[in-house]
Amino acid sequence: ANIIVVSHGQANDPFWSVVKNGVEMAAEHTGADVDYRAPETFDMVAMSQLIDAAVNQEPDGLVVSIPDADALGPSIRRAVNAGIPVISINAGSDVSKSLGALLHIGQEEYDAGKVAGEKLKAMGGKKGICVNQEVGNVSLDQRCAGFTEGFGGNVAILPTTNDPSEIESKVRAALDSNPDVDTIMALGASTAGEPTVAAVKSLGLSGDVRVASFDLSADFLKAIVDGDATFAIDQQQFLQGYMAVDFLALNADYGLMPGGNVPSGPNLITAEKAAQVIDLSAKGIR
Amino acid sequence: MSESILHMDNIEKHFGNVIALNGVSFDVKPGECHCLLGDNGAGKSTFIKTMSGVYRPSQGQIYMGGKPVQFGSPRDAMAAGIACVYQDLAMIPLMSVARNFFMGREPTKGKFLWKRFDTEHADEITMTEMKKMGINLRSADQAVGTLSGGERQTVAIARAVYFGAKVLILDEPTSALGVRQTSNVLATIDKVREQGVGVVFISHNVRHALAVGDRFTVLNRGQTLGTAARGEITSDELQDLMAGGQELAQLEGSLGGTI
Amino acid sequence: MSESILHMDNIEKHFGNVIALNGVSFDVKPGECHCLLGDNGAGKSTFIKTMSGVYRPSQGQIYMGGKPVQFGSPRDAMAAGIACVYQDLAMIPLMSVARNFFMGREPTKGKFLWKRFDTEHADEITMTEMKKMGINLRSADQAVGTLSGGERQTVAIARAVYFGAKVLILDEPTSALGVRQTSNVLATIDKVREQGVGVVFISHNVRHALAVGDRFTVLNRGQTLGTAARGEITSDELQDLMAGGQELAQLEGSLGGTI
Amino acid sequence: MSLENDSTVDERLKEESRVARLMKRPELGAVAGALLVAIFFMFTADGSMFTLSGIINILSPAAQLGILAIAAALLMIGGEFDLSIGSMVAFAGLVFGFCVVNFDLPLILAIPITLIFCAGVGAVNGQIVLRTGLPSFIVTLAFLFILRGLSLVGLKAATGGSTQLRGVRDAVEGDPLAPFFSGDAFQGFFQWAASMGWIDTFRSGLPKVPGIPVEIIWFIVLAGVATYVLLKTPAGNWIFAAGGDKTAASNSGVPVRKVKIALFMLTASCAALLAITQVLDAGSTDARRGFMKEFEAIIAAVIGGCLLTGGYGSAIGAFFGSIIFGMVVIGLTYTNIDQDWFQVFLGSMLLLAVIFNNAIRKRVTGER
Amino acid sequence: MSLENDSTVDERLKEESRVARLMKRPELGAVAGALLVAIFFMFTADGSMFTLSGIINILSPAAQLGILAIAAALLMIGGEFDLSIGSMVAFAGLVFGFCVVNFDLPLILAIPITLIFCAGVGAVNGQIVLRTGLPSFIVTLAFLFILRGLSLVGLKAATGGSTQLRGVRDAVEGDPLAPFFSGDAFQGFFQWAASMGWIDTFRSGLPKVPGIPVEIIWFIVLAGVATYVLLKTPAGNWIFAAGGDKTAASNSGVPVRKVKIALFMLTASCAALLAITQVLDAGSTDARRGFMKEFEAIIAAVIGGCLLTGGYGSAIGAFFGSIIFGMVVIGLTYTNIDQDWFQVFLGSMLLLAVIFNNAIRKRVTGER
Numbered sequence A: 001a002n003i004i005v006v007s008h009g010q011a012n013d014p015f016w017s018v019v020k021n022g023v024e025m026a027a028e029h030t031g032a033d034v035d036y037r038a039p040e041t042f043d044m045v046a047m048s049q050l051i052d053a054a055v056n057q058e059p060d061g062l063v064v065s066i067p068d069a070d071a072l073g074p075s076i077r078r079a080v081n082a083g084i085p086v087i088s089i090n091a092g093s094d095v096s097k098s099l100g101a102l103l104h105i106g107q108e109e110y111d112a113g114k115v116a117g118e119k120l121k122a123m124g125g126k127k128g129i130c131v132n133q134e135v136g137n138v139s140l141d142q143r144c145a146g147f148t149e150g151f152g153g154n155v156a157i158l159p160t161t162n163d164p165s166e167i168e169s170k171v172r173a174a175l176d177s178n179p180d181v182d183t184i185m186a187l188g189a190s191t192a193g194e195p196t197v198a199a200v201k202s203l204g205l206s207g208d209v210r211v212a213s214f215d216l217s218a219d220f221l222k223a224i225v226d227g228d229a230t231f232a233i234d235q236q237q238f239l240q241g242y243m244a245v246d247f248l249a250l251n252a253d254y255g256l257m258p259g260g261n262v263p264s265g266p267n268l269i270t271a272e273k274a275a276q277v278i279d280l281s282a283k284g285i286r
Numbered sequence B, C: 001m002s003e004s005i006l007h008m009d010n011i012e013k014h015f016g017n018v019i020a021l022n023g024v025s026f027d028v029k030p031g032e033c034h035c036l037l038g039d040n041g042a043g044k045s046t047f048i049k050t051m052s053g054v055y056r057p058s059q060g061q062i063y064m065g066g067k068p069v070q071f072g073s074p075r076d077a078m079a080a081g082i083a084c085v086y087q088d089l090a091m092i093p094l095m096s097v098a099r100n101f102f103m104g105r106e107p108t109k110g111k112f113l114w115k116r117f118d119t120e121h122a123d124e125i126t127m128t129e130m131k132k133m134g135i136n137l138r139s140a141d142q143a144v145g146t147l148s149g150g151e152r153q154t155v156a157i158a159r160a161v162y163f164g165a166k167v168l169i170l171d172e173p174t175s176a177l178g179v180r181q182t183s184n185v186l187a188t189i190d191k192v193r194e195q196g197v198g199v200v201f202i203s204h205n206v207r208h209a210l211a212v213g214d215r216f217t218v219l220n221r222g223q224t225l226g227t228a229a230r231g232e233i234t235s236d237e238l239q240d241l242m243a244g245g246q247e248l249a250q251l252e253g254s255l256g257g258t259i
Numbered sequence D, E: 001m002s003l004e005n006d007s008t009v010d011e012r013l014k015e016e017s018r019v020a021r022l023m024k025r026p027e028l029g030a031v032a033g034a035l036l037v038a039i040f041f042m043f044t045a046d047g048s049m050f051t052l053s054g055i056i057n058i059l060s061p062a063a064q065l066g067i068l069a070i071a072a073a074l075l076m077i078g079g080e081f082d083l084s085i086g087s088m089v090a091f092a093g094l095v096f097g098f099c100v101v102n103f104d105l106p107l108i109l110a111i112p113i114t115l116i117f118c119a120g121v122g123a124v125n126g127q128i129v130l131r132t133g134l135p136s137f138i139v140t141l142a143f144l145f146i147l148r149g150l151s152l153v154g155l156k157a158a159t160g161g162s163t164q165l166r167g168v169r170d171a172v173e174g175d176p177l178a179p180f181f182s183g184d185a186f187q188g189f190f191q192w193a194a195s196m197g198w199i200d201t202f203r204s205g206l207p208k209v210p211g212i213p214v215e216i217i218w219f220i221v222l223a224g225v226a227t228y229v230l231l232k233t234p235a236g237n238w239i240f241a242a243g244g245d246k247t248a249a250s251n252s253g254v255p256v257r258k259v260k261i262a263l264f265m266l267t268a269s270c271a272a273l274l275a276i277t278q279v280l281d282a283g284s285t286d287a288r289r290g291f292m293k294e295f296e297a298i299i300a301a302v303i304g305g306c307l308l309t310g311g312y313g314s315a316i317g318a319f320f321g322s323i324i325f326g327m328v329v330i331g332l333t334y335t336n337i338d339q340d341w342f343q344v345f346l347g348s349m350l351l352l353a354v355i356f357n358n359a360i361r362k363r364v365t366g367e368r
């Protein structure tokens, strides 16, 4: 079978590289011929063009993420109209059905953020910061928005680039000038999470300021184990890539397809679980 | 003699802490060729750039036809009837000869939306005017950057002459020209002067100046040393003045006064 | 007479579809000043650029001291003892006079890691050498871009002369110079010639050429019209040759043969 | 002096072939690069790349980039940069979306408002550059940040907290101007062609290509107009002159300031035009739109032979530069190359295309 | 000819104040900009910004940027660009991490290998630029993509699937060279100062600032050396000449090709140096390191007064340009300004700083 995956995350994005690893493993296991594609930056117009390109090749299955249903809708409908089975992953659970996708695998960024926010609030958080390393990337903005909602509102967004030293300095600056901040949510473990931990540590605030992060990275997990960070939100994105391809391959060969959406997260990784996943994370599986 | 077209009154020009002109007065009458002479760095180019709107004077006033004027840009000065050949020629090396020739004053054909740059006409005129000056261009399409020094200078002169004006300013127009081209340029000056145009002519060559000049003004270190009319001054006196009044270098004699 | 230092044999140079030089031979002997004359666009600058390593000849061979040489860059030619003043002067407008003067051949002081550009020394020499040529610079720090045309040309000449060489090439060195500066440059040519340097001198001014030239070669449209020694040719003959053999423009007579 | 007797053929000119003459034009080098890239994909890509729908699929992003690249090329020829056009796409999208969704304005008002507003920002850019004498690089860079930031703030204000403004499609439903700025042109023709079996159809019988996306039409029209202006009007001459040497141009009477301001307004307007078509097509806009497009536009212009230092280049070059860039970016997805290698190939292809185009031109024109 | 009698004071020179003379230097304009920005934050930012730890916190990212910016400034003065330095940071990080983690090499080998390898890539960049005559913008842009892509591919190969290579800190534990490239310098002094109560301490009695991060030392040393080379050595003269006018420089005997190649190697090496300090500090490297740093470096150089067209600028300018940029980027988090406005402020502050620096210089030097 010939399957194409079009996502909004670049191959060098740590989160999406795990999805891609899942895609590749599924390709190996099923023997399907799979291509992973993504625009160079978070760019919905470019992404819709990539979907169009995929449709032109008339694959046996198409996997897409849908961070902007308006922009991507027409291209996805075109795929559906062309008779290509479509599965949506990661973003877009609310619109997946109406655009004609067979099912959705993943977790809404907003919901995940909300769960994390509620948890941190329950742990006693009063004032939070959301470190966003790519402001304007809607799926990251939604993570912040969900976190703000779950945390109960008192959250400032800290926009940064994805340069670790800049993130570290900015977090230090934010903590220096707002001593009552007690919670920091980072939107990516390796890009934002690790420097945040470093900043908190260098200010001698480990323990006083709770750090949580989306996604996993080995060093961040280690920080959780060491008690420098609280938890990481794992949506097991490996599954999103793996299962979508697996389902479509089975569908192409035998016409099989599960009957409903598959939630792959959220899944909070705390100190107890962290140790087990470090190695897997270092290999790009979690 | 008639009223002057252009009168520069007590012009000063400072660049930062450098005083390039320190109160220079000068005028041009219609139909005369007024030579501006002086040593290197005397301020001649700076002075004519003030005249043609490139620089705004730090002090002093410019009058045209008796009325005070202020030129915001060379375009203003051009509109007022001042054409200028700059010492650095003001050409764009990457552009073709014809495009340089008509730069800023492109001939058009057609109307309204179809009004367009008449390139054939431009090419033709360029070739013709250059030929009049004694240069056979290979093609009007050639980039100015690939012309020889003298060819380039000729383009600048032909351009200024072609567009006519009330005042024609030439800053060392003959410096890079060959014998034939030089005599063409001097003849051209003679011709436009007869048409009632006032010519300002800068040169280091006493013979060129004497050949066409009606009056001679000598600048020295940013100030005028005085103005003389044709016939009031000999070639040698002029040469001494141009050298800034300082004694000529000792070897001149041994070279037989040939300069 | 002695052997020639530099001999150019049947040089051709093509730019794309333009044939700038079509087989030119030329030589310079030590202690002579060989004038290269010709109309605008004759190919003089192209020829001397081939001589000084800027262009590689399309055809033909260069010999130095009898041995065939090939210059990959002007730096090679310099190393072989050829100094050149280009018509476009080869100066960087944004850099100071002193830095331009020593560009590529900076004087240093100190040793090893502390070997550094000796700026005071450079400034001093620049001021001195310029003064010798008759230009009083305000400061060696001034950017070349703010110098007057003649001041700039003087820097280029002073530089080439200062660094000495076996062959000194001057492409229209006096074109923008004042009377005093010109006589200084001609005197300088005379002086270096006496030191056994071979000088190649390009000029459109017959008087300048006759004042210092030992031999005269005339180029026309990329080819040699022939070489004459001093005394073998009169000023008028030379002038006719330089104008490319074509009849002079008709007005010349009325200007009194003063050009 | 009679001229006829002189106008003989110059003995100092070698014969020059027609091809050589053509290749000397800056625009035509880029064609060679485009051909090279096309040939590369002929051999390596899936066959569907060169079907009608594949070609449209490549041209559509190329056209969107090209609308910016042509304007950027004109500005570059005029000697300036505009790094704010990418952010301007997001900003114009916000202004336009705001007009259409929040104020319910019809397109006949919303489009001119957007264009004028953006041209105004362009003029401000230009004024600052000319007044302060600062390099346009740094001034427009400041506007890159400012406009991107304002888009974010504005979007949040317009939507009440989201960075995505949606619902444009519903708001313009049935507007008579919409077909000029969105969707596909010549749909009737394509339907008919499909029914005649001349073009590919989906299993459902619909034509695979429903029409020519309007941005492609805009792209071609813009390239044509820009080329005409550059080569055939006084304004074109002024642009070359202003970019070639500002002082010399101004000394020769070219209104350099006016030319530059007009060019800044043009690039901003082109960014707004692109934003309008994108927003209408996508039905939404977000704070990330046009991200890095300023660089892609400059890249396309440079591939097409524009000099960064100004004074040299062409609109046709930028046209083919955009096509090369679009072809490489989309084309790689038609090959079996792993996405991980995508950037390596993108870089290599660009380099090859440019070197090839350069080598061809040098060989043909006999430069050393 | 006697000279003494001529060497009187020139009557055509107005008196010039010392200040005016100083401000004419390109580097010193940037100081005014830096002061303006500092004063702005004095009034708007939290007091903690100007404590010792706050200043170190700002200088540390400024220094990292500055290491690139100074090299980029030298290259820009020499008339070329290198857009690949950001990607080079990621690539060098990979090479270095690979040497240290996968091959277990000691730093004394790993660091030279990384530097030489990267300098080699820089030389390739330079060779292509000089051989083909293509603009360096487009050539190094291709390498921007290629190196970024290779970093990804290499990281995945080195780690077996992840985009992050970790374990560097363990691998270099106890290496005698490590303190020169990571961590803080002068720790003893700071400890002592803390114990004397001269600097702020944590409750635990440890100094809030344990030392000066080594990248700041490198930054200052680099700025000093680059300034010395530019102003006081023949090589510096050649750099200015090569950038001012390539043909004129080469005609005057400057080895333009060698100078440019050396500069390309320098920028690549500085990127590698930055990568080494970053990797040692963070203990890991990933495929997105150095993203967009090439532009920030160019921005810092331009803020510091370098001309994009080459031939003019200074290392000290780039030094202060980096500090301005770092101060603005980090400083805003110390203020109460809504962070959504971040980019708007970044843009406005940059513009203000540059306009101010320019205005000051013009006023002082009396330019029109």
Ligand SMILES: Nc1ncnc2c1ncn2[C@@H]1O[C@H](COP(=O)(O)OP(=O)(O)OP(=O)(O)O)[C@@H](O)[C@H]1O
Residues within 6 Å of the ligand: B015, B018, B019, B020, B038, B039, B040, B041, B042, B043, B044, B045, B046, B047, B087, C146, C147, C148, C149, C150, C151, C176, C178
């Ligand atoms: N922009 C400037 N900044 C500073 N000084 C300048 C500037 N332009 C000219 N000067 C100085 O002003 C003086 C006059 O220069 P100008 O070019 O007018 O001389 P000139 O009479 O034309 O000389 P030449 O015969 O050599 O062309 C010179 O000493 C020059 O160094």
Ligand SMILES: Nc1ncnc2c1ncn2[C@@H]1O[C@H](COP(=O)(O)OP(=O)(O)OP(=O)(O)O)[C@@H](O)[C@H]1O
Residues within 6 Å of the ligand: B145, B146, B147, B148, B149, B150, B151, B176, B178, C015, C018, C019, C020, C038, C039, C040, C041, C042, C043, C044, C045, C046, C047, C087
């Ligand atoms: N790079 C080039 N490309 C094409 N043609 C060129 C190039 N350089 C020079 N030429 C042409 O070659 C011819 C000779 O030019 P050259 O500069 O050698 O003349 P010249 O004898 O020095 O003239 P002048 O006395 O005016 O300085 C000219 O007609 C010129 O147009």
Ligand SMILES: [Mg+2]
Residues within 6 Å of the ligand: B044, B045, B046, B087, B171, C148, C149, C150
């Ligand atoms: Mg002058």
Ligand SMILES: [Mg+2]
Residues within 6 Å of the ligand: B148, B149, B150, C044, C045, C046, C087, C171
């Ligand atoms: Mg010449």
